[in-house]
Amino acid sequence: MWPDRRIPDLLGIEHPIIQAPMAGPVFSDMVIAACEAGALGSLPCATIDESRIRAEIGIVRQATDRPFNVNFFCHTPPAFDAAREARWRERLRPYYVELGLDPDMDVPVSNRTPFDDALCALVEEFRPKVVSFHFGLPETALLERVKATGAAVLSSATTVEEAVWLEDHGCDAVIAQGAEAGGHRGNFLTHDMATQIGTFALVPQVADAVKVPVIAAGGITDARGIVAALALGAAAVQIGTAYLYTPEARIAALHRAALRSGRAGETALTNVFTGRPARGILNRVMRETGPLSDDAPAFPLAGGALAPLRAASEKAGSDGFMSLWAGQAARLSREMGAAELTRTLAAEAMARLAGLAGARRDG
């Protein structure tokens, strides 16, 4: 039915579709819906604590016996840089004043948990079929423990060099994340955003460079994208933004409104929300302090000083200081449940494959 069975066979799924692990919007209900519809559901664990991860995995396990993916960030937590933090606070000071906040108020420490011994122990306990990482791979000892559970290991590459590195370090498949993708870039060997590569150019070059199957990500929102990714040499696709339009996505009302608006067509890579480049819909803080700023503290610290601005402006009905993650093909999305979306994408992609086939036969 699908022209390439490598990813369905490797991951034990029906369709070569992975629901992307978007930290923040995705919880167990979306994972279950994607799994039950034949895709690989992915539970993001970077922004929830161990007890919540435990609870979410438990809910998934109760609802489905299908394979799912548990995703972790594996960045190195940064040293606190007081000078850089001060520059960032100074850069944001006028916004604090404008919003009636004390520019010298204490701000929360923005946190994203990197994969560590405790999280690895959770993987060993729950033994998910698939474990994926973002920002490279964890240290060798941890990765070996994950692989010893029998999990298939995935991670994202934004360049050919990163793809080769991931294969060499034990990934069972590589996600080729084109520049169109919403949310955080997975880059880990390069930090130059000027040379990041579009999905169309990245996927075939990665497919040529590695032996493991390639999963295309970035700009894939409808059946046309799925078929195009397969044509480029991908064995499967990872889809994020399209799932933000499902009711299962836990996003702020203002984020959802921006996704529904014409503004969703204008996105950029920005580091102002977290310190690492991520793609979102252009808004005020991106335009005025970025979209890429040398003043933003290292990931994930930049978000701390943004938090009070977001809270105050969101209350006033403005999305000017919140991350509005979205990929470049957001406007191709349709609003439906995550299970229906998954089934629709799979059915339409198969029909489109048949259509190309039919056109070929008629020619």
Add this chain to the structure above:
Amino acid sequence: MWPDRRIPDLLGIEHPIIQAPMAGPVFSDMVIAACEAGALGSLPCATIDESRIRAEIGIVRQATDRPFNVNFFCHTPPAFDAAREARWRERLRPYYVELGLDPDMDVPVSNRTPFDDALCALVEEFRPKVVSFHFGLPETALLERVKATGAAVLSSATTVEEAVWLEDHGCDAVIAQGAEAGGHRGNFLTHDMATQIGTFALVPQVADAVKVPVIAAGGITDARGIVAALALGAAAVQIGTAYLYTPEARIAALHRAALRSGRAGETALTNVFTGRPARGILNRVMRETGPLSDDAPAFPLAGGALAPLRAASEKAGSDGFMSLWAGQAARLSREMGAAELTRTLAAEAMARLAGLAGARRDG
């Protein structure tokens, strides 16, 4: 044979492939080779004078009776800005000193001829089957004269909004130029490079937004790209970089060497060579003064002060100051003649379509 006949029928060609009009590298021999192999050959006229255009068209007409495309830039020539020019000379001064040149020497005025009355008269005289423009469209009176010749008119869009504008202003087909493309961006309604869109996301959105057929450009170098572009909703493809690897491409030896090297995988958009953003292989002047610089004079003036640096460094064996135009999929290119390349791409794309079809039937 091809699933979508709109562009072959509109332009009178066999394969839905357009050899891109790359000003500088492309002359009549490449145009003839592409045409004779069943694609649309394109003669770029922006950097040659009227007598040379006349001669090149004459050679094409002698060699083939197949349709071809004549391409023009339609930018508005900038007013000379003495202050900006001075800033640019100052910015480049250390390089002049390093290369033993007088930093205050006279420099050539970089020139690109925009489409005007005289060039329009040439179109009326030669009546090419296809006329394409870059940077929007010429003023209405000129465009109407072109259309009155019966020529099909094409131009490039880098956003959905530009595509709609081009359709509304009379284009018979729209080239959706994704951010992966080598050479100059065709942008004309937006000048924000942070929001430029990858081919994968741009093509389906443009296909949804316009009624005229869409020609995909950017990152299309092999059969996988051609089939993927068709899957995304394009009726045809425009291919540039792959033709730079043919012996017909008139490029500097150092440019060819860079294309053949691993460096071809690392490109960026830069305005330092001409004043408008264009994609090329990263080199010294891009890294050190850009890749995008507010100091670069408006198109095409930035190139003037670069010319002596290029000449002196090229003589010394360095490509550090020359434009090394290339798209993001350059490394997928193969070296063969332009006719063989055209036939190979067409045959391989048809085989790949059949392969997807076969996989579908076997499923």
